[in-house]
Amino acid sequence: MMRIRALLLAGLIAIVPLTDAAAQSRGRDRDRDESRSQDRREAPRNYPGQGLRDEPRSSPRANPGDVARRVQSGRPGRMLGVQERGGDYVVRWEYPGGRVSDIQVDGRSGRVRGDD
Template identity: 90%
Template sequence: MRIRALLLAGLIAVVPLTDAAAQSRGRDRDRDEAQSQDRREQPRGYPGQGLRDAPRSAPRADPGDIARRVQSGRPGRMLGVQERGGDYVVRWEYPGGRVSDIQVDGRSGRVRGDD
């Protein structure tokens, strides 16, 4: 009789715990599904995405052409190209370590000058 009472008491204690654990798993699953839905709705980004996927209202200069124009006849090396307000900025390192931002027109690709 004592064993039955102990088993019954143990069962009574365990049932609410399993119910609470099941509810917790359900909340976690709902939260994970909501987060994965949010991730699916947001487009994935990648380096340089702004250069290629920017909304185009007029013909745009190609970043590769811009890099070649800036490099021609200029000593040093290019550190990177960035789009700013419809134009491009080429970061350039001259011999001796001086770094400059070179402004380039976003439509024509014409080099505007060094900063």
């Protein structure tokens, strides 16, 4: 009986490292498979018209506050309002004496184009 127990114990001791090694191997395989699937997910795909959705819409890039400050600098009178029209800005300006003018400002650069 003692001999059977010793043989069983020796067999278990011999098997435990093998099962541990197999588990580690499965873990490495799983990690490798996950990294491969992540690589596939991150790889860009080329479809016709793919970048069209990713590009920003045609909204102005200049800040309305910066546009207003740029129009105010060196110009007598007061600002009545700022509106966005077709990607550009229109600043309504009242000059001394009551004349009202719309000043066109480039929506991307913020550069003043001119008075109307």
